[in-house]
Ligand SMILES: *[C@@H]1O[C@H](CO)[C@@H](O)[C@H](O)[C@H]1NC(C)=O
Ligand SMILES: *[C@@H]1O[C@H](CO)[C@@H](O)[C@H](O)[C@H]1NC(C)=O
Ligand SMILES: *[C@@H]1O[C@H](CO)[C@@H](O)[C@H](O)[C@H]1NC(C)=O
């Protein structure tokens with residue numbers, strides 16, 4: 351009964367959001383950055399294809415669907431170590447280090463270069479294994495002789511640790527945006543990699559919110575630039591005024607600090623994950639997408655409704671595995687902060703409202719991040735049908751970078767490529783990962 355209610359509530363919310371889309375569009379101040387109206391919810395066309403595939407896949411099983419990252423690595427014989435890394439602000443992150451590959455017979459001589467892979471919002475380290483036969487990014491890199499470090503952002507089901515706060519009971523745990531992840535998580539993991547591998551620089555690969563953290567970390571802490579050999583931004587997410595995904599509407603609702611505080615209190619800081627860890631972690635109620643609700647299809651289809659569905663690039667056999675892992679937890683403050691980027695068309699610190707801003711930032715307006723402070727060689731990869739990191743916005747972000755720093759700004763060679771195709775597309779290796787590898791080869795180990 352309760353799950354039926356939750357499911358219909360969700361439909362109602364989505365319906366209201368779609369109705370409010372016209373209003374939300376008018377509220378954006380600057381018509382240069384809001385050229386695209388948000389796409390209303392379309393329950394036909396690609397979405398119905400998607401709904402049909404999702405429905406079919408619900409009865410099927412995938413051997414990896416209930417496996418966590420360590421079990422996946424064991425299954426495919428990639429040796430790994432686990433690290434718990436404590437950040438300066440006391441969050442404890444679990445990071446997996448792939449130390450070799452079953453395809454490399456001899457131990458490679460000399461220094462192995464390390465790659466830090468940082469996932470996006472609603473994802474975790476287990477999002478990087480949807481291309482089978484070692485065609486996925488971590489395995490490809492390991493096969494090519496790199497060390498691969500798979501990050502798990504604070505708040506994901508893998509990294510709920512904190513020195514004093516309990517993620518399940520203490521709402522204070524959830525008081526962070528990707529800002530804190532950029533200035534605390536990224537440096538903590540980077541320093542640990544440098545220490546353990548005894549190298550001077552690492553490669554960084556970020557997807558979506560993983561790129562936001564890179565942009566913030568490297569611009570707020572310029573010394574970080576010396577630790578990065580090169581950064582690869584998949585779906586660069588900084589200036590996002592054109593965002594047309596339905597997420598735009600949710601983010602706009604949460605953008606004002608007062609509204610964020612209400613939603614944050616109601617939801618205990620986050621929306622919860624698809625349910626794979628529910629039993630293990632004994633998470634409390636409040637899930638919108640529990641198993642019964644999922645049967646109505648909406649919850650599973652939600653992922654594609656928000657992020658887009660590329661039928662030609664979807665491997666339907668892989669779908670049960672994908673649906674078991676998406677979405678992971680979403681902190682309400684991430685949505686709120688992104689909402690502020692959308693309303694202001696700026697890339698700036700979290701806006702607490704004028705009074706609190708003066709206390710925190712010494713100015714009524716939050717300061718903007720300065721991408722000019724990034725000096726590490728950086729590459730962008732973007733999709734033509736990315737409705738979160740729209741091509742128009744990627745252009746703006748690129749224009750804010752210091753001349754010469756952006757070494758490549760690549761449009762992915764598939765005209766339906768969307769935001770999540772960077773992890774889901776069955777040919778992501780041919781379309782994106784091979785290019786990353788060939789660019790990395792230009793940087794010789796030091
Ligand atoms: C990391 O922390 C978790 C949770 O506290 C613990 O279960 C695990 O054993 C730790 N792992 C390592 C390698 O320290
Ligand atoms: C959340 O964190 C911000 C910045 O770190 C701080 O100013 C604010 O007081 C915190 N809010 C709560 C409710 O703990
Ligand atoms: C970023 O660069 C600007 C000048 O371009 C400088 O004023 C500012 O202090 C830098 N920010 C940091 C955090 O170093």
Ligand SMILES: *[C@@H]1O[C@H](CO)[C@@H](O)[C@H](O)[C@H]1NC(C)=O
Nearest residue numbers: 389595655657658659735737
């Ligand atoms: C994404 O944007 C494209 C082009 O504007 C549009 O055709 C498509 O329907 C959108 N998809 C979603 C899921 O919003």
Ligand SMILES: *[C@@H]1O[C@H](CO)[C@@H](O)[C@H](O)[C@H]1NC(C)=O
Nearest residue numbers: 481482483665666667668776
């Ligand atoms: C689709 O996924 C299945 C299951 O992982 C795999 O066996 C198959 O090779 C994949 N097909 C393509 C075209 O990637």
